[in-house]
Every structure is written in structure tokens, then in C-alpha cells.
Amino acid sequence: MAEQPYDLVVIGGGPAGYAAAIRAGQLGKRVACVEIERAGGTCLNWGCIPSKALLKAAETVESIQHASDFGVSVKDYKVDFTKVMGRSRSVSDKMAGGIEFLFKKNKVDYFLGCGHIPEKGKIEITSGPDKGKSLAAKNILVATGCRSRRLPGVEVDGERVMTSREALVMKRQPKSVAIIGAGAIGVEFAYFLNTLGTETHVVEMLDRIVPLEDKDISSALSRSFKKQGMKVRPGTSVENLRIGDKSVTMDLVKKDKKETLEVETVLLSIGVEPNTEGLLGGKLKLKTDKKGYIEVNDRYETSEKNIYAAGDIIGPPWLAHVATYEAVQAVNGMFGHGEPQRVTLFPGCTYCHPQIASVGMTEDKAREAGIDYRVGKFPFSASGKAVAINQPEGFVKLIQDAKHDEILGAHIIGNDATELITEYVLAMKAEITSDEIHATIHAHPTMSEALAEAAASTHNEAIHI
Amino acid sequence: MAEQPYDLVVIGGGPAGYAAAIRAGQLGKRVACVEIERAGGTCLNWGCIPSKALLKAAETVESIQHASDFGVSVKDYKVDFTKVMGRSRSVSDKMAGGIEFLFKKNKVDYFLGCGHIPEKGKIEITSGPDKGKSLAAKNILVATGCRSRRLPGVEVDGERVMTSREALVMKRQPKSVAIIGAGAIGVEFAYFLNTLGTETHVVEMLDRIVPLEDKDISSALSRSFKKQGMKVRPGTSVENLRIGDKSVTMDLVKKDKKETLEVETVLLSIGVEPNTEGLLGGKLKLKTDKKGYIEVNDRYETSEKNIYAAGDIIGPPWLAHVATYEAVQAVNGMFGHGEPQRVTLFPGCTYCHPQIASVGMTEDKAREAGIDYRVGKFPFSASGKAVAINQPEGFVKLIQDAKHDEILGAHIIGNDATELITEYVLAMKAEITSDEIHATIHAHPTMSEALAEAAASTHNEAIHI
Numbered sequence: 001m002a003e004q005p006y007d008l009v010v011i012g013g014g015p016a017g018y019a020a021a022i023r024a025g026q027l028g029k030r031v032a033c034v035e036i037e038r039a040g041g042t043c044l045n046w047g048c049i050p051s052k053a054l055l056k057a058a059e060t061v062e063s064i065q066h067a068s069d070f071g072v073s074v075k076d077y078k079v080d081f082t083k084v085m086g087r088s089r090s091v092s093d094k095m096a097g098g099i100e101f102l103f104k105k106n107k108v109d110y111f112l113g114c115g116h117i118p119e120k121g122k123i124e125i126t127s128g129p130d131k132g133k134s135l136a137a138k139n140i141l142v143a144t145g146c147r148s149r150r151l152p153g154v155e156v157d158g159e160r161v162m163t164s165r166e167a168l169v170m171k172r173q174p175k176s177v178a179i180i181g182a183g184a185i186g187v188e189f190a191y192f193l194n195t196l197g198t199e200t201h202v203v204e205m206l207d208r209i210v211p212l213e214d215k216d217i218s219s220a221l222s223r224s225f226k227k228q229g230m231k232v233r234p235g236t237s238v239e240n241l242r243i244g245d246k247s248v249t250m251d252l253v254k255k256d257k258k259e260t261l262e263v264e265t266v267l268l269s270i271g272v273e274p275n276t277e278g279l280l281g282g283k284l285k286l287k288t289d290k291k292g293y294i295e296v297n298d299r300y301e302t303s304e305k306n307i308y309a310a311g312d313i314i315g316p317p318w319l320a321h322v323a324t325y326e327a328v329q330a331v332n333g334m335f336g337h338g339e340p341q342r343v344t345l346f347p348g349c350t351y352c353h354p355q356i357a358s359v360g361m362t363e364d365k366a367r368e369a370g371i372d373y374r375v376g377k378f379p380f381s382a383s384g385k386a387v388a389i390n391q392p393e394g395f396v397k398l399i400q401d402a403k404h405d406e407i408l409g410a411h412i413i414g415n416d417a418t419e420l421i422t423e424y425v426l427a428m429k430a431e432i433t434s435d436e437i438h439a440t441i442h443a444h445p446t447m448s449e450a451l452a453e454a455a456a457s458t459h460n461e462a463i464h465i
Numbered sequence: 466m467a468e469q470p471y472d473l474v475v476i477g478g479g480p481a482g483y484a485a486a487i488r489a490g491q492l493g494k495r496v497a498c499v500e501i502e503r504a505g506g507t508c509l510n511w512g513c514i515p516s517k518a519l520l521k522a523a524e525t526v527e528s529i530q531h532a533s534d535f536g537v538s539v540k541d542y543k544v545d546f547t548k549v550m551g552r553s554r555s556v557s558d559k560m561a562g563g564i565e566f567l568f569k570k571n572k573v574d575y576f577l578g579c580g581h582i583p584e585k586g587k588i589e590i591t592s593g594p595d596k597g598k599s600l601a602a603k604n605i606l607v608a609t610g611c612r613s614r615r616l617p618g619v620e621v622d623g624e625r626v627m628t629s630r631e632a633l634v635m636k637r638q639p640k641s642v643a644i645i646g647a648g649a650i651g652v653e654f655a656y657f658l659n660t661l662g663t664e665t666h667v668v669e670m671l672d673r674i675v676p677l678e679d680k681d682i683s684s685a686l687s688r689s690f691k692k693q694g695m696k697v698r699p700g701t702s703v704e705n706l707r708i709g710d711k712s713v714t715m716d717l718v719k720k721d722k723k724e725t726l727e728v729e730t731v732l733l734s735i736g737v738e739p740n741t742e743g744l745l746g747g748k749l750k751l752k753t754d755k756k757g758y759i760e761v762n763d764r765y766e767t768s769e770k771n772i773y774a775a776g777d778i779i780g781p782p783w784l785a786h787v788a789t790y791e792a793v794q795a796v797n798g799m800f801g802h803g804e805p806q807r808v809t810l811f812p813g814c815t816y817c818h819p820q821i822a823s824v825g826m827t828e829d830k831a832r833e834a835g836i837d838y839r840v841g842k843f844p845f846s847a848s849g850k851a852v853a854i855n856q857p858e859g860f861v862k863l864i865q866d867a868k869h870d871e872i873l874g875a876h877i878i879g880n881d882a883t884e885l886i887t888e889y890v891l892a893m894k895a896e897i898t899s900d901e902i903h904a905t906i907h908a909h910p911t912m913s914e915a916l917a918e919a920a921a922s923t924h925n926e927a928i929h930i
Contacts, residue, residue, distance in 0.1 A: 015909065019928050026926065044849065048910050052853035057535040063528040064539065070522040071548030074529065075541040083536030091853050098847070102929065321909035324928070347908040357908065382563070384509065388517035388556050416884055422905075422913040423887045429905040430897050440887075440894040443812040443822065444480065444786035445513045448887040461491065463484050463789070464567065 005136035006030050008334065009123045011115035011279070012143035014041020015320040016311025018099050020141050020327035025106030027335050032135055033108050034115035034125060039099035042145055043320040045092045046165045051188055053088035054168075055351050058195040062353065069390055079196055081173040088168065111135070115144075118281035120304060126278060139306050139334055142286075142294060143327060144279060146272035146312040151180075151241070154268075160243045161266045164189065174198050174265040178250065180238055182209035184350040186269035187221065191352035194230050201231045201261060203252065208234050210350060214362040214411040216397055221413060224354055224393060241266070274313050289315065299340050300330035308334065322346050347425045349418040354394045357421035360409030360428055363399055372402040376434060376458035378450045380414045382465050385445035391415035396454040398424070398434060405433040405458070416447050423451055434458050470601035471495050473799065474588045476580035476744070477608035479506020480785040481776025483564050485606050485792035490571025492800050497600055498573050499580035499590060504564035507610055508785040510557045511630045516653055518553035519633075520816050523660040527818065534855055544661055546638040553633065576600070580609075583746035585769060591743060604771050604799055607751075607759060608792060609744060611737035611777040616706070619733075625708045626731045629654065639663055639730040643715065645703055647674035649815040651734035652686065656817035659695050666696045666726060668717065673699050675815060679827040679876040681862055686878060689819055689858060706731070739778050754780065764805050765795035773799065787811050812890045814883040819859045822886035825874030825893055828864055837867040841899060841923035843915045845879045847930050850910035856880035861919040863889070863899060870898040870923070881912050888916050899923050 008024045010017045013035030024031040038045050057079075064077050103110045113128025123135040148163035150156055158166035164185050177193050179186045182204035194200035202209060202225065208218035209225070209232060225232050239251040239258075249262045274292045287295045287303035293315035300308045310330045311323030322343050333340030350356040366373040376398035380386035394414025400407050410424035427437055434455035442452040456462040473489045475482045478500030489496035503510050522544075529542050568575045578593025588600040613628035615621055623631035629650050642658050644651045647669035659665035667674060667690065673683035674690070674697060687697050704716040714727045739757045752760045752768035758780035765773045775795045776788030787808050798805030815821040831838040841863035845851035859879025865872050875889035892902055899920035907917040921927040 022928050023926075043909070049849045049853050052850060052910055053535075056854040057537060060528055060532050060535045060537050063525055064532065064537065067525050067529065067542070069552070070518075070525045071545045071550075071552055072522060072525050072529065073543050073545060074539055075543075077532070077537055077539045080536045080538060085536075087534070087536055095849055095852060098929075319909070321906050321914075324909065325906050328928070341904070343906065346906040349908040349911065384514045384560055385517060387560060388514050389521040416881065418908060418911050419881055419884050419913050420887075422885075422907055422911070422916070423891055425907070426888055426891060426897065426902065426905050430892075430895055430901060432891065432895050436895060437891065439806070440891050441786050441790050441808065441811040442887055442890070443814040443883060444508070444784070444789065445517055446814065446883050446887070448884050449786075451887070461488075463487050463793070464563075 003136070004030070005121065005138050006032050008139045008141060008331070009034065009135050009137035010141045010143055011117070011123065012036075012041060012145055012311070012313075013039045013099070014143060014145050014311065014323065015043045016145070016323035016327035017041060017141070017143035018102070019324040020143060020310065020331045021108040022102055022106045023328045023331040024335070025108050027331070027337060029335060031108050032111060032137075033103065034111045034113065034123060034135075036114045036128065038096050039103065039110065040092070040096045042147070044095050044099065046168055048320050049095055050088040050092045050168050051164070052351060053091040054084065054192050055188060057084045057087070058192045059353065061195050066390070081196070085170060114278055116278055116281065117284055117307070119284060120306065139308065141327065141330060142279065142302070142307065142309040142313055143311045143323070144275040144313050146274055146318060148268065149271045149273045151268060151270070154241055155243070156268070159265070160248050161268065163268050167267050174263070176263040177201065177265045177267055178203055178238075178248070178261060178263045179267045179269060181268065181270040182234070183212065183269060183271070184210070184348070186267070187225070187350060187352045189267055189269065190225065190230060191228075194228055199263075201233060201263065203233045203236050203238055205237050206234065210356060212348070213356060213358055214397060214409070215364060217356055217358070217411050217413050220394060221352075221354065221356065272312065272318055276313070291315070298342055299333045300326060317346065317348065319346060319348065345425065345428055347421045349421065351418060354414045355417035356413050357417040358409070358411045359421055359425045360407070361399055362409060362411065366399050366408055371408065373408060374400050374402045374458050376400065376454040376456075378454040378457055378462060378465060380447070380450055382453075383445075383447060383450050385447050385449070386415065388445060389415070396420075396450045398454045398458060400434055400458055405435055406431065407434060414447070420448055420451060423448065468601070469495070470586065470603050471497050471574075473604045473606060473796070474499065474600050474602035475606045475608055476582070476588065477506060477610055477776070477778075478504045478564070479608060479610050479776065479788065480508045481610070481788035481792035482506060482606070482608035483567070484789040485608060485775065485796045486573040487567055487571045488793045488796040489800070490573050492796070492802060494800060496573050497576060497602075498568065499576045499578065499588060499600075501579045501593065503561050504568065504575065505557070505561040507612070509560050509564065511633055513785050514560055515553040515557045515633050516629070517816060518556040519549065519657050520653060522549045522552070523657045524818065526660050531855070546661070550635060579743055581743055581746065582749055582772070584749060585771065604773065606792065606795060607744065607767070607772065607774040607778055608776045608788070609740040609778050611739055611783060613733065614736045614738045616733060616735070619706055620708070621733070624730070625713050626733065628733050632732050639728070641728040642666065642730045642732055643668055643703075643713070643726060643728045644732045644734060646733065646735040647699070648677065648734060648736070649675070649813070651732070652690070652815060652817045654732055654734065655690065655695060656693075659693055664728075666698060666728065668698045668701050668703055670702050671699065675821060677813070678821060678823055679862060679874075680829060682821055682823070682876050682878050685859060686817075686819065686821065737777065737783055741778070756780070763807055764798045765791060782811065782813065784811060784813065810890065810893055812886045814886065816883060819879050820882035821878050822882040823874070823876045824886055824890045825872070826864055827874060827876065831864050831873055836873065838873060839865050839867045839923050841865065841919040841921075843919040843922055843927060843930060845912070845915055847918075848910075848912060848915050850912050850914070851880065853910060854880070861915045863919045863923060865899055865923055870900055871896065872899060879912070885913055885916060888913065
């Protein structure tokens with residue numbers, strides 16, 4: 001330890017960790033990043049990025065299946081599942097390499113192994129290629145993220161039972177799958193596998209799929225998934241999972257009805273839990289909440305001075321873009337580059353088809369909060385662009401304060417929803433009213449016109465409905 | 466003429482005319498619309514909408530051609546050109562029907578035929594099914610639009626020589642085509658025909674294709690078009706067009722070089738000219754500019770009181786969304802519903818692949834204006850989403866005032882550019898700086914992140930480059 005201590009050592013190389021390290025590098029700080037597996041973390045290696053590569057393959061299949069609608073006939077097509085999965089891995093490889101390049105460019109020292117904080121100001125690497133190395137740091141940022149939650153007593157073997165991580169390196173396409181948990185990850189895999197021809201059961205304990213979204217969104221997705229041939233089973237709990245050699249059998253319990261389902265594979269997408277094992281030395285304690293998420297103050301500082309935390313490890317909403325934002329804010333604050341901001345407003349995106357994107361309050365939340373609200377809505381079936389490209393499914397729904405026209409929430413389901421939501425996020429961030437959105441000229445013909453029309457519809461001024 | 470006069474009669478049923486009529490209906494006014502051909506006008510019947518249907522067919526073909534990149538092998542595919550064109554027409558049929566439905570819903574009386582204004586306050590229908598009818602009106606809105614410009618002495622026969630209108634009902638796919646004029650319409654047809662296998666020559670008199678766009682955009686599109694196999698010929702004028710039975714021969718003149726090109730078909734996309742024939746009675750005169758576009762004041766009123774004009778007929782930028790906006794503003798102003806706004810800010814979109822979208826100043830314009838500006842740029846090759854979906858081509862370029870961070874212009878080329886631009890348009894409209902865009906959380910992984918990164922890059926704070 002003859003060397004000068006680092007200004008910052010980041011533990012975790014995911015969207016929080018790598019962004020923090022790069023940002024510190026940009027600010028001219030001496031910085032290191034310790035990553036347990038590979039630069040990019042879960043998002044880039046086991047989450048957002050490789051799953052989008054898979055979904056693009058499914059979209060390609062869908063495009064071929066519907067080619068004749070556009071006058072193109074396809075005699076025969078074949079999905080090479082190994083190649084589909086292989087491309088997804090190679091996209092992760094490429095992006096991980098990109099992060100390593102950015103580390104070099106921004107003079108971030110990169111260590112591979114498990115980062116452990118034996119005491120304040122020190123980091124030891126306790127596994128991996130850099131095992132045994134010890135670093136000194138003026139500041140530490142914990143960005144160790146989360147991992148998929150498992151079911152007690154159910155072994156994840158990657159064949160009969162998978163989490164999203166194992167699903168991203170599936171060796172064979174299952175003939176049938178039960179997806180347990182219909183949040184974003186669950187419905188994305190459901191769309192992917194169903195489109196490729198797997199018999200797909202979507203099982204959700206709560207009373208609707210994508211239960212965090214606005215109720216209208218859940219209904220629309222459910223209708224669409226059923227039309228796509230999936231079995232959608234909300235309000236259903238899974239009991240008595242029996243794992244056999246070639247299949248998994250389970251009881252599906254809905255109110256007082258019970259039925260048995262046998263599938264080749266089960267995919268567990270029932271949420272996440274924090275990665276804190278082996279992080280802290282015996283005497284060091286960071287305050288956490290009941291579920292084990294690290295608590296931070298407005299500057300992202302933990303209960304220990306000079307130890308910060310950001311990203312999934314500080315709790316929901318467990319989104320890569322939120323993690324990155326928090327991490328950059330934490331670093332900016334740490335080094336006196338402006339006052340760090342906590343996250344109040346963020347989009348959520350789900351990349352199945354139809355896509356879902358939302359920001360802010362659902363209608364139920366607005367009602368429960370006793371707000372006098374107004375709803376604006378525009379269906380894509382009335383959009384020239386949507387009809388021209390044969391994507392008339394879905395709608396834009398806007399919740400706004402009836403008094404001040406303030407946008408409280410927005411919910412989109414349909415083609416390109418995940419790109420379209422950005423306009424509303426910016427509007428909410430900048431406190432732009434729906435009138436101003438309506439007064440902004442949207443290009444014709446685009447899907448984005450629907451956002452202006454939904455805004456106009458709150459005052460009954462939409463032209464196309 | 467025993468009936469009460471209409472509050473408003475609109476001549477023309479395109480994006481300006483139909484929107485004006487519907488808006489007047491929403492305001493409870495007694496309104497009629499006189500359309501010479503079919504509700505929806507050029508945009509919906511002979512422009513934006515049917516062309517997007519064609520482009521979607523080309524995208525489907527492209528998706529099939531690249532399916533193996535994603536692990537999907539296609540044995541054989543065939544493009545049924547008649548079906549491709551037929552679907553495009555049926556989309557127009559459907560949308561035109563939609564406008565007629567909206568007319569009924571908003572109590573707009575709809576007349577079919579050529580609208581003629583013999584004197585102030587009167588409209589006669591001089592052709593078509595409603596020929597001979599006469600209407601009285603307190604206000605008239607002229608929204609007769611434009612038609613494709615032709616070359617003097619060159620007959621447009623729809624086989625050897627077409628404008629976009631004839632191209633939208635092509636009977637056969639030409640083996641080779643010379644597209645004369647590389648603006649938005651020209652390059653869209655170039656992408657469409659080339660993707661379907663037509664030998665495509667893109668000829669532009671000015672020194673670059675899409676000459677209204679930022680120079681970097683022109684270069685990138687040119688590179689991409691060449692990679693797609695097109696012959697791109699900027700700085701080239703066409704002389705001595707010889708129309709034969711089965712082909713067209715022409716001289717292509719570039720500086721002092723001359724070469725001969727023979728193609729099956731020529732598509733003229735060299736701009737538009739105003740539709741004013743037969744519009745006005747002998748004694749009535751509306752002030753026009755040198756090119757024949759009707760001049761209006763800030764309330765869209767022409768030189769004659771109570772005769773208004775909006776849309777393409779009042780001159781550039783000849784965009785459907787601008788036309789609609791103008792028309793709605795004119796009607797709002799006419800009936801005291803707020804102060805009408807003239808258009809100052811609007812996006813321009815081109816739907817070839819890669820797509821192009823822009824708003825505000827090009828870099829050249831900023832330089833010529835002597836503005837102290839800064840450029841932000843982000844390549845899609847550094848975007849996780851773009852790489853995951855194998856669309857790393859293109860970039861986002863932002864021009865901003867160096868002093869106040871005000872966004873002066875934005876230019877996007879790449880996948881989904883036409884949807885992405887909306888965020889920057891809203892930002893410019895609401896005078897949001899690039900810092901605020903950067904501070905807005907963009908969903909990961911989306912193409913839209915590139916807009917935040919380009920904004921961040923103006924202060925060297927982009928994470929992923």
C-alpha cells in the first residue's frame with residue numbers, strides 16, 4: 001500500500017458502477033472499479049442488452065410471419081436457436097469490451113474479482129484474477145446491484161428451472177414454458193419464446209399481468225398476449241412444484257380452483273434481491289432496510305462517511321437508467337460538481353410486443369391520492385403511421401391534474417412505446433403542460449403524433465378522434 | 466341560396482383543409498369542406514401515408530434479407546409487387562374513409578368537386594359529383610395545396626416518366642430507375658425501389674443529396690445508399706431526356722463531364738408548385754408571391770378579408786404537419802379561440818433507411834449567421850440498444866448556442882430518427898437547454914439515450930463515448 005489512495009473505488013461494474021467510474025475519470029479523479037464478473041454488470045451481460053438481442057430475433061420472426069400482409073411471401077424459414085442465443089452473447093461480449101475501452105480512455109483502473117471492504121478506506125479483492133490485491137480509497141461507492149430472487153427449496157438447474165440469467169444461455173428452445181411472475185422480465189421472455197413457437201404460460205400471483213402498470217395497460221397486454229396464443233393466468237399462485245427429469249409439474253391455484261400444469265421448463269421472474277454477501281468486514285456495518293437494501297442520504301452516502309451506494313443495491317425501482325443516474329449524481333456530489341439529485345421521475349419500459357412504457361402516476365394512484373385528474377387518450381388505430389405500418393394496436397394514455405394541466409403520468413402500449421415515452425418524461429421533468437405538447441408540431445406521419453393528440457384530447461381538441 | 470351561409474367553407478380536404486374543417490366543427494361552427502378528389506388530400510392519398518406503406522414493405526424485405534444475422538434463415542422469399550402497391554392503396558382508402566367519418570362526427574358538410582370562389586362569400590363547385598352546387602360562406606379557407614413540379618416538355622405518362630403520384634400506382638417494378646431530385650421524396654422512393662431490387666440511380670443537381678439537411682447527414686446518407694448498392698450522383702444535371710418505347714435515355718452532366726444513362730423509368734422528384742387553377746373568379750385577386758403561393762398575414766388572412774389560406778398553398782416548408790398546424794391556428798383565430806400562431810419551429814422527416822430527422826439550424830446556417838455555437842454528437846454505434854438490434858448506423862448531432870446552451874438545431878440519422886426527433890422539437894419549443902435534457906432520465910436501453918448523450922457531449926459529459 002505504498003501507493004496513494006484512490007479518490008474513488010467503485011465496487012460493481014454495472015450501469016451504476018461503470019458510469020460512476022467513468023464520470024470520476026472525466027472529473028480527473030484517480031479511480032478504480034472492482035467487478036466480480038465482467039464489465040457492464042447484470043444489465044449488459046445478463047439483462048437489458050442480451051435480452052434486447054433476443055427480442056430482436058423474435059421481432060424478425062414476427063416480421064417474417066406477417067410478411068405476406070405487406071406483399072412479401074416467404075416460402076420457409078427456420079430459427080436456429082443456438083445462433084439466436086449466440087448472437088445475444090456476442091452482443092454482450094462486444095458491449096462489455098466497449099466498457100473496458102471506456103475505462104482505459106477515462107483512466108479507470110479495472111480489477112476483476114469480488115470487492116470486499118474490510119474497514120473504511122480499504123478494499124480487498126477476495127476472488128477472481130485479482131484476488132489478494134488490496135486498494136486504498138478516500139471514497140468507496142457500493143454498486144453491487146441485485147440478483148434474481150429464487151423460490152425457497154427450488155433448485156435452479158438451468159434446464160428445468162431457470163431465472164433470467166440461465167434463460168439467456170438456454171441450450172435448447174423448450175417446447176413449453178411456465179413463466180412465473182409477469183413483470184417486465186417475465187413478459188419479455190414470454191413474448192420471445194412464444195413467438196419462436198414455445199407453448200407459453202404466463203402465471204402471475206397478482207390479479208393482472210404487468211401489475212405495476214396502469215390497469216388499462218395490463219388489460220391491453222393481456223388481450224394481445226392471448227391473441228398471440230399465450231395462456232395468460234393472472235391471480236394464480238404456483239404450489240407444489242415437482243421437478244422431474246424431462247418436465248416440471250405444478251399446481252396452479254386460482255381462488256378455490258386448482259389445476260395441474262406440466263411444462264418442460266419453468267422460468268422464475270419473481271423479482272430481485274440485493275448482492276451484499278461478503279461485502280463488509282466484521283466491524284463494518286451499513287444501515288439497510290428490512291429487505292437488505294443499503295440506505296443512503298440525499299448525497300447517496302451510506303451510514304458510514306465516505307462510503308456511498310447507488311443503483312439497485314439501494315432498492316427499487318431496479319432500473320439500469322436510474323442506477324446510472326444515481327451513480328453519476330453520487331460522483332458529482334462527492335467531488336463538488338454540483339448538488340446531487342435524488343431520482344423522482346423516471347420512465348419504465350417493457351420490450352415485449354406490444355411494447356409498454358410509462359412514467360409517473362397510474363390512474364388508480366391519482367384516484368387514490370384524491371387528485372382531481374383528467375385523462376387524455378389516443379388509440380394508435382387512429383394514427384396514419386400506425387395504420388400504414390400495420391401496427392394499430394395500443395394507445396397513449398395521459399393522466400393530468402384537472403386544475404393546472406400538470407402531467408401526472410403517462411402510459412403507452414404499442415409499437416415503439418419505449419422510444420415515444422421520452423417526450424412525456426422530458427415534459428414532466430421540465431413541467432411542460434399538455435397544452436404545450438399540443439402546441440408543439442409533431443412530424444407527420446409518426447407514431448409520436450399520438451402523444452400530441454392524447455395531450456390535445458384532454459381538452460377535446462384532438463383532430464383524429 | 467335560401468340557406469344561412471356557412472361560418473366557414475374550406476377548399477381542399479388535405480392535412481390543412483380537413484383539420485380546419487374538423488376544428489371548426491369542434492368549435493360548433495357550421496362548416497363545409499370542398500375536396501376535388503378524395504378526403505385526405507395529397508398527403509393521405511398520394512404522399513406521406515401510402516409511401517409509408519410502401520416503405521414498410523421494403524423494411525420487411527430488408528428484415529428478411531438480414532434475418533440470418535439474428536439466427537433466422539429464410540429459404541426463399543418473393544415480392545408480389547402488385548400486392549405491395551395494392552396494400553398501399555388500401556391503407557389510403559382506409560384513412561380517407563376515416564376522414565369522412567370524422568367529417569360526419571364533427572358535422573362537416575362534405576362536397577366533392579373543384580371549389581371555385583366567384584366572388585367573396587361564395588363558393589361554386591365546378592366539377593365532380595357536386596358540380597353546380599353553390600355555397601355561401603362568412604369565411605373561406607383556401608387549402609388547395611401543391612402538386613409535383615414537372616419538367617417542361619417532358620410528358621408524365623406513368624410508365625417511362627413518373628412523379629411521386631404515378632409512382633404510387635406503378636403497375637410493374639422497373640428494372641432500373643433514375644430518380645431525379647434527391648430531396649425527401651426522391652430518397653424515399655430510391656430506398657424503396659432499390660431494396661426491392663431495382664437498379665437505382667439517384668441524381669441531384671446540387672452538390673449533395675438531401676441538400677436541405679446538415680452536411681454530415683448528407684454524407685452519411687450517401688455512404689449508406691452506396692453501401693446499399695445505389696448509384697448516387699450529386700452535382701449532376703440531367704439534359705436531353707429521350708423517351709423511348711421501353712426506356713429513357715439521358716445525358717448526365719457533372720461539371721465538364723458528360724455520360725449517358727439509360728433506364729426503364731424516370732421518377733421526377735424536383736419539388737412542387739401551387740394549385741390555384743380555376744380557384745378565383747375574374748374580379749377576385751389574392752396577393753401571391755413570385756412563385757404563385759398565396760400570401761397571408763399573421764392570422765392567415767389573405768389580401769381579401771375573410772378569405773384565409775393555410776398549408777402548402779402559402780409556400781414552404783410544404784409539410785403535412787405544418788399545414789395542419791397552420792390550418793388549426795387559422796380557424797382558432799377566425800373564431801376568437803386564442804391568438805393564432807405562425808410556424809417558427811417544425812421537424813422535417815425522411816423515411817428512407819437510415820431515417821433522417823431534423824429541426825432548426827444546420828451547422829452551416831449557424832456558422833453563416835456568425836453564431837458562437839457548440840456541436841454535440843453521439844454515434845449510434847455506442848448505443849447498447851442500437852448494437853443489440855444491429856442498427857449501429859448513424860448519429861445524433863446537436864447545434865447549440867455556446868453562450869446560453871440554447872439548442873439551435875438537431876440532426877439525426879439512423880433507426881427510428883423520425884420518432885426520436887420529437888424530444889428535441891419539444892425541447893426547442895419550450896426553450897429547454899441541453900443540460901436539462903441530460904438531466905432527464907432516458908430509459909435504458911433505448912435509441913433515445915443517444916439524444917441525452919449528445920446533449921451531455923456538448924459539455925464533455927457523455928458516458929458512453
